[in-house]
Amino acid sequence: MLGKLIKHEFKAVNRLMIPIHLGLILITIVGRFYVQFAMRSPMFHGYSYNVWEGIINFTLISFYVVALLAILIVTELYLMILRPRKNFFTDEGYLTHTLPVSATEHIFSKLIVALVWTTVDGILIVLSVLTMFINMDFLRHFGEIWSELITSFPDVFGVPAGVGLPVFLIMGLLSSTSSILIIYMCMAIGHSFNSHRILASVGVYVGIEIVSSLISSIFTALIGVSTIGKSTLFMVSYASTGMYNYFWPSFWFSSIVSVAMGVGAFLITNHFMTKRLNLE
Amino acid sequence: MEQLLKCENLTKRYGYKTALDSINLNIDRGRIIGLLGPNGSGKTTLIKLINGLLSPSEGALTINGFEPGPETKKIVSYLPERTYFNSWMKVTDILDFFCDFYADFDRNRAMEMLHRLNINEQDRLSSMSKGTKEKVQLIMVMSRNADLYCLDEPIGGVDPAARDYILQTIITNYNENASVLISTHLISDIENVLDDVIFIQNGHIRLAASVDEIREQEGKSVDALFREVFKC
Numbered sequence: 001m002l003g004k005l006i007k008h009e010f011k012a013v014n015r016l017m018i019p020i021h022l023g024l025i026l027i028t029i030v031g032r033f034y035v036q037f038a039m040r041s042p043m044f045h046g047y048s049y050n051v052w053e054g055i056i057n058f059t060l061i062s063f064y065v066v067a068l069l070a071i072l073i074v075t076e077l078y079l080m081i082l083r084p085r086k087n088f089f090t091d092e093g094y095l096t097h098t099l100p101v102s103a104t105e106h107i108f109s110k111l112i113v114a115l116v117w118t119t120v121d122g123i124l125i126v127l128s129v130l131t132m133f134i135n136m137d138f139l140r141h142f143g144e145i146w147s148e149l150i151t152s153f154p155d156v157f158g159v160p161a162g163v164g165l166p167v168f169l170i171m172g173l174l175s176s177t178s179s180i181l182i183i184y185m186c187m188a189i190g191h192s193f194n195s196h197r198i199l200a201s202v203g204v205y206v207g208i209e210i211v212s213s214l215i216s217s218i219f220t221a222l223i224g225v226s227t228i229g230k231s232t233l234f235m236v237s238y239a240s241t242g243m244y245n246y247f248w249p250s251f252w253f254s255s256i257v258s259v260a261m262g263v264g265a266f267l268i269t270n271h272f273m274t275k276r277l278n279l280e
Numbered sequence: 281m282e283q284l285l286k287c288e289n290l291t292k293r294y295g296y297k298t299a300l301d302s303i304n305l306n307i308d309r310g311r312i313i314g315l316l317g318p319n320g321s322g323k324t325t326l327i328k329l330i331n332g333l334l335s336p337s338e339g340a341l342t343i344n345g346f347e348p349g350p351e352t353k354k355i356v357s358y359l360p361e362r363t364y365f366n367s368w369m370k371v372t373d374i375l376d377f378f379c380d381f382y383a384d385f386d387r388n389r390a391m392e393m394l395h396r397l398n399i400n401e402q403d404r405l406s407s408m409s410k411g412t413k414e415k416v417q418l419i420m421v422m423s424r425n426a427d428l429y430c431l432d433e434p435i436g437g438v439d440p441a442a443r444d445y446i447l448q449t450i451i452t453n454y455n456e457n458a459s460v461l462i463s464t465h466l467i468s469d470i471e472n473v474l475d476d477v478i479f480i481q482n483g484h485i486r487l488a489a490s491v492d493e494i495r496e497q498e499g500k501s502v503d504a505l506f507r508e509v510f511k512c
Contacts (some may be wrong), residue, residue, distance in 0.1 A: 004380045004381065011373075092366065095365065100353040100381065100382070101381070276335060277335060
């Protein structure tokens with residue numbers, strides 16, 4: 001049944017996801033041609049300066065950036081909030097919740113499809129930026145840049161890139177999974193109320209954010225006192241302050257936090273969708 | 281065979297408001313039952329509880345021996361009082377959807393009914409009138425070979441001609457092991473097809489009897505009795 005749910009979930013979300021990502025590809029192709037064209041201009045080589053050309057270039061680049069952000073935000077908002085809310089907790093829920101399928105399968109089908117599309121979205125956005133601004137110079141030096149990235153990796157993170165990069169991927173996956181599940185949980189709790197359901201969902205989310213940032217700052221303070229004096233939950237800060245001895249402790253810490261919050265959120269969502277469902 | 285539907289002290293409260301108050305009710309197989317009562321009497325609440333869209337505040341409800349869950353959803357076919365399909369869907373999308381999820385769905389039966397009511401399978405729901413959408417939904421629900429059909433206001437929005445066809449469909453489509461629970465205000469339209477009636481008011485069951493009993497003992501039609509019991 002999970003397979004069938006995923007199939008129908010893709011069918012529903014692809015109606016929005018495919019067009020907006022085709023739009024992204026189109027913008028990228030058009031933009032690439034424009035960049036090619038603009039680089040031939042004398043202005044680009046510093047021979048002359050035309051204010052109108054400058055304004056046009058600036059406007060187009062702003063448009064591109066805004067378009068990228070819009071695609072990113074629409075994808076996340078739709079997959080993580082709008083689609084699950086509509087399908088689980090509005091009129092559509094009358095069909096969703098009378099299918100002979102468990103709440104667990106419903107949650108996983110939405111989660112998997114959201115993860116797949118947000119990953120595709122992220123990859124396409126990175127590729128778009130690369131396509132837009134890559135040039136022969138960059139490609140010629142790509143080998144050097146790459147080996148520089150690989151060799152300098154251990155100096156900052158304390159482990160070889162072959163270990164560090166997969167670890168970052170795992171952490172990224174864990175933390176996006178748990179943040180999606182937390183959003184589902186907030187909606188499931190909020191929609192068990194008899195009125196003001198959206199407000200309640202947002203309220204639960206804000207409450208959880210406050211509590212979790214409180215807990216994490218307590219942890220940070222504790223760890224900070226006992227180990228390195230200054231630390232945060234995030235690897236990046238360790239890295240930028242050169243705390244390369246703490247790669248594994250911080251990996252385990254943030255992974256355990258993500259897994260614990262994800263599992264907790266899943267169990268609560270499952271409970272609210274089976275025992276406390278309250279469709280209007 | 282297990283009792284089809286059994287409610288014991290079934291209670292549902294919304295905050296301070298009690299929608300159903302300690303209801304005890306059994307439904308047997310092979311019956312067409314009218315669930316009748318004024319607005320806000322608890323009809324829809326009871327139907328939602330049967331379908332697991334609400335959870336009881338107290339008491340228990342079992343269908344074929346199971347509490348509402350994936351097991352019971354396989355054998356209960358539910359028509360809610362609102363449209364639950366995505367408007368972008370075509371009729372064929374809905375047919376595929378039902379085929380995929382309900383093992384008891386009979387695609388041929390559904391297509392036959394769609395043709396009979398002149399509904400094109402390639403039409404999108406967004407291009408249909410409210411009444412046509414209701415017909416599509418009812419056809420899907422009645423094309424399952426379920427044990428219990430729960431129809432919440434099934435004929436409210438459709439024209440009288442289609443209403444007759446739909447009622448005919450309901451009578452002919454269920455088998456001796458299945459029962460149909462119909463909630464409605466339009467009693468005179470469905471009186472002739474009912475075997476039993478349940479009168480419900482303010483979350484209490486006022487009367488549960490067979491139509492024959494009512495005619496014999498009270499000497500009046502269900503419609504007349506309803507007007508008398510629920511006189512404002």
